Amino acid sequence: MSLASALSTAQSIFTNSGTQSAVSAKNIANAQNPDYTRRSAMVVTGGNGAMIGDITRSQNEPLLRQTIASSSIASGQRTVLDGLQEIKNLMGGNDNELSPAKLIAAFRNNLDAFAGKANDTGIGISFISSARDVAAGLNIASDKLQQIRKDADDQIKQNVIDLNALLAKFETVNNQVKNAVSSGADPNDSLDERDGLVKKISEIVGVTSYTRGGNDMVLYTTDGTTLFEAVPRKVTFQQTAAFDASTSGNGVYIDGVALKPGDSGNTTAKGSIQAHMQIRDKIAPTFQSQLDEIARGLITSFAETGPTGALTPMTGLFTYKNGAGVQQTAIPAAGTIVPGLASKIFVNPVVVPPAGTPDKVRDGGINGAAYIVNTAGSSYGDLLDKYNQNLTGPMVFDTDTEIADAPDVLSFAADSMGWLEQLRSTATAADETKTAMLSRSLEAFSSNTGVSLDEELSLLLDIEQSYKAGAKLMSTVDDMMKALLDIAS
Structure with a gap:
């Protein structure tokens, strides 16, 4: 992996982690809102690595x-x-x-x-x-x-x-x-x-x-x-x-x-x-x-x-x-x-x-x-x-x-x-x-489309690990850049 590729990957991780964190934070803020449908940041892989493709709602039309x-x-x-x-x-x-x-x-x-x-x-x-x-x-x-x-x-x-x-x-x-x-x-x-x-x-x-x-x-x-x-x-x-x-x-x-x-x-x-x-x-x-x-x-x-x-x-x-x-x-x-x-x-x-x-x-x-x-x-x-x-x-x-x-x-x-x-x-x-x-319908609908705090907190831990991986990659690139500059000097 080239340094440019490594930097690009790290930048992608930070961007994706920021977007996912924002989406999860919004989900948590609306956990008690009965009209709120949970959002998910969909990560897709493209020519330039992983990226957020879309923010989707966990909608379920039959249950609605x-x-x-x-x-x-x-x-x-x-x-x-x-x-x-x-x-x-x-x-x-x-x-x-x-x-x-x-x-x-x-x-x-x-x-x-x-x-x-x-x-x-x-x-x-x-x-x-x-x-x-x-x-x-x-x-x-x-x-x-x-x-x-x-x-x-x-x-x-x-x-x-x-x-x-x-x-x-x-x-x-x-x-x-x-x-x-x-x-x-x-x-x-x-x-x-x-x-x-x-x-x-x-x-x-x-x-x-x-x-x-x-x-x-x-x-x-x-x-x-x-x-x-x-x-x-x-x-x-x-x-x-x-x-x-x-x-x-x-x-x-x-x-x-x-x-x-x-x-x-x-x-x-x-x-x-x-x-x-x-x-x-x-x-x-x-x-x-x-x-x-x-x-x-x-x-x-x-x-x-x-x-x-x-x-x-x-x-x-x-x-x-x-x-x-x-x-x-x-x-x-x-x-x-x-x-x-x-x-x-x-x-x-x-x-x-x-x-x-x-x-x-x-x-x-x-x-x-x-x-x-x-x-x-x-x-x-x-x-x-x-x-x-x-x-x-x-x-x-x-x-x-x-x-x-x-x-x-x-x-x-x-x-x-x-x-x-x-x-x-x-x-x-x-x-x-x-x-x-009605209670059963609301419960089923909420289970499919509502916000679970446990699930969101677990997701935040995964995002944190992803962010740490990006930070580690950036630290490694920084060390390599310093080594190259030392050699050049």
Whole structure:
């Protein structure tokens, strides 16, 4: 080896070692960055010895796609479960003590006591108090349920704002990648940033990607709607100011195509938008319809029909208001949901002490003298027994409640809680599965593309040895040069 060749080799070692050290140092600095992909300085052998050919990313497209898909699925499931938990919280603690089923059970116990001692005013007052608890429970649950729908609508609006912002940023970064590739510059930092943006987008809406020539990326929703192609597609949504049981939320449109809400406890929602839509448009409205049918069942069970049952049925113990706030006397039609009835039901003021008296429930006559049934005296509880029987009597419910096969209002109220708990249980199990799938995907992706500090430190030791070899070579060349100069002198 000539001295010139030795000097060239040493210079190459120093250059390569410097580049490798810089790459490794950057890897170590980004070891905790989940969006960073490990870099490697690729050493190639050419006519002038070893040299750094390129700085490459340890990318793994199949694992990246799996991670993005898992993130989207887990985000949708978690959002649905959180929404179901909010609805569950309306029913009280673990024993669901604020649920209609529990409130009606306590109310029925008081009804039994009143029927057994129909002349006891104190028991009658307790009975009316428990009836008011039932009505208030339905009112509060209905109102808060609509607030949950409003909150979901607000979250959809925020998700749409965030998604449009992410797509706009994605355009900028995607252009940086294309420009770097076309000019021969290093695109790796921009590629990391672009992958990170896709991950964030996937938490909002299900997304798939396709990379074209020049490393230009195109994004689609999992339903096939274009999210980004050269420019971002517009995501639009009109927020709703307020919700009641008859309000329908507006749709989310991507490039003019409506986004579908998720379905079932093990939700089909991919991303938070579809999950919030499912809470707003499916789960909460279905539970609202069940509350409304419970209210209708109570109103119907305590309807007054006169001494022979031949008079026009009119509201008795429980009544309700129309949209204008006017108290109604007509009994709602059988088997048909009255939207928002649970928020409008209340105990008839004529039976509420001190202005009213529970005796009108015991004797009849809430709607006038023609409806009085018990004329024999205060010791008779026959009418109260009839009302008690009505609670377990056959009743038809609307099929939109999804529990219409319940035989009576008491069973319907119990089935309503069963429906909610079953849905929540399914969502909980699915959330555990999908979260585990996301964890495994992230772990596999990180193992393939992330930074291992042990590996980087080991590499630094190898670089150090290479640098020492170069330094030794330079020292040897220096000694030889000195020897030659000494001979020449």
